[in-house]
Amino acid sequence: MTHLFTPITIKNMQLKNRIVMPPMCMYSATEQGMATDFHVIHYASRAIGQVGFIIVEATAIEPDGRITTNDLGVWDDEHVKGLKWITKQIHANDAKACLQIAHAGRKSRAAVTPKAPSAIAFEGYPTPNALTVDEIKTLIELYKQAARRAKEANFDCIEIHAAHGYLIHEFTSPLTNTRTDQYGGTQNNRNRFLYEVIEAVRSEWPMDLPLSLRISAEDYVKEGLHPQQWAEIMNGLPHGYVDIVHVSSGGLVKVPIDDYPGYQLMFAKKIRKETHLMVVAGGLIEDPVMANGVLESDEADLIFFGRLALKDPYFPLRFAQRMRYDLVWPEQYIRAKK
Ligand SMILES: Cc1cc2nc3c(=O)[nH]c(=O)nc-3n(C[C@H](O)[C@H](O)[C@H](O)COP(=O)(O)O)c2cc1C
Incomplete structure (x- = not known):
């Protein structure tokens, strides 16, 4: 029976378990966007705590x-050094x-002045400039260069952020895209920016390496x-362009969301069933029994634990004890393993 500590291989990436730290902005970079000591300590701690797959925050x-x-x-290119420092410590701790x-x-x-597909403001924010087609092409090239740098920094996977009401999500949803050119008007046209970004990223990111897409599967508005x-x-x-769908929800427009343990699981289950792609699921999950149930019932392939990972970098060690799973602890901490 598949459980949280069952290894999984995605393209040429082998994960020792199904435990994912989702991306969480720490707002701790320098104003030039450089990683700091904090980032290295923060990510290395979760790797020492035996999280198998660490997704570094929105970059x-x-x-x-x-x-x-x-x-x-x-x-x-100056960012590569700091990012490489993060991957080195994650890898040194076997994640x-x-x-x-x-x-x-x-x-x-x-x-x-923020940029967006259409000049429609997010509540409480300034009205953005609607991007011209030339500006859109420039942004696609920037995604491509970002992918090249991620490779140079030794990442095992890239995740394209298409969730939470940020740029790609703004293009795909009819709520925020009222363009009438090739990037709007129909759902196919609204998808064009995402597809072109994925293609540009794939031109730098080899097909044998995994690519993840973070989506907000539900806008919580009927017309979304x-x-x-x-x-x-x-x-x-x-086929093979995107390997993992990392399923979240909301963030495009301000609407109340009823969140409870597992509140996004049904979205992940639906995406997995309809696409046959690997899915990372979660949402307020803090209980290994619940997470194992999701994996056992074949509703998701991996589980993300966000705020839990912030509260407790070593939560997988506790999970293993609760599951009576004989986890190999980091050598330095073995005296604490009962
Ligand atoms: C402090 C914080 C920062 C976040 N930053 C990001 C981010 O950079 N990218 C992203 O896709 N989601 C981000 N999220 C959302 C989380 O990845 C995750 O989906 C959310 O916390 C729900 O999971 P949880 O209930 O296990 O915490 C952030 C969440 C938190 C709490």
Whole structure:
């Protein structure tokens, strides 16, 4: 029976378990987007705690794509050194590293005037400039260069951030894209930006390495996107371009979300069933029994634990004890293993 400590292979990446730390912005980079000592300690601690797959926080492909001026950056070759330092420590502790590459679009607090598909503001934010087609092409090239740098920094996987109301999500959802050119008007046109970003990333990121896509499968507004539409978006991609769908929800428009343990699982289950792609699922999950149940019933392939990983970097050690699973502990900590 598959459980949290069952290994899994995705393309040429071998994960020792199914425990994922999802990307979580720490707003602790320098104003030039450089990683700091904090990032290395933060990610290495979770690797020592035996998280198998660590997805480094939203990392901006250009300065105007940052949520704040303290976001990590990957728009400059100078960023590679700090990112490499993070991957080295993750790898030294036997975990795999993924970089989430991102653009905040209309939800940037760092840009003087944010960029978006259409000049529609997010509540409480300035009205963005609608991107021209030339500017869109430039951004696609920036995603490509970000992928090259992720490779140079020795990441095992790239995750494209298409969730939470940031730029790619703004293009795909009809709620935020009212364009009438080739990037809007129909769902196929609204998908074009995402597809072109994936293609550009794949031109630098070899097909034998895994690529993940983070999506908000549910906009929580009737006229927005829902899991069925996202499954169709995924099924419109050439085989093997995206290997993992990392399923989240919300963030495009301000609406109340009823969150409870496992509140996003049904979206992940639907995406997995309709696409046959590997799925990372979660949402307020803190209980290994619940997580194992999801894996056992074949509803997801991996489970993410976000806020739990912030509260307790060593939670997988506790999970193993609770599951009576004989986990190999980090050598330095063995005296604490009962
Ligand atoms: C402090 C914080 C920062 C976050 N930053 C990101 C991010 O950079 N990229 C992303 O896709 N999601 C981000 N998220 C969402 C988490 O990845 C995750 O989906 C969310 O916390 C729900 O999972 P949980 O209930 O296990 O915490 C963030 C969440 C938190 C709490």
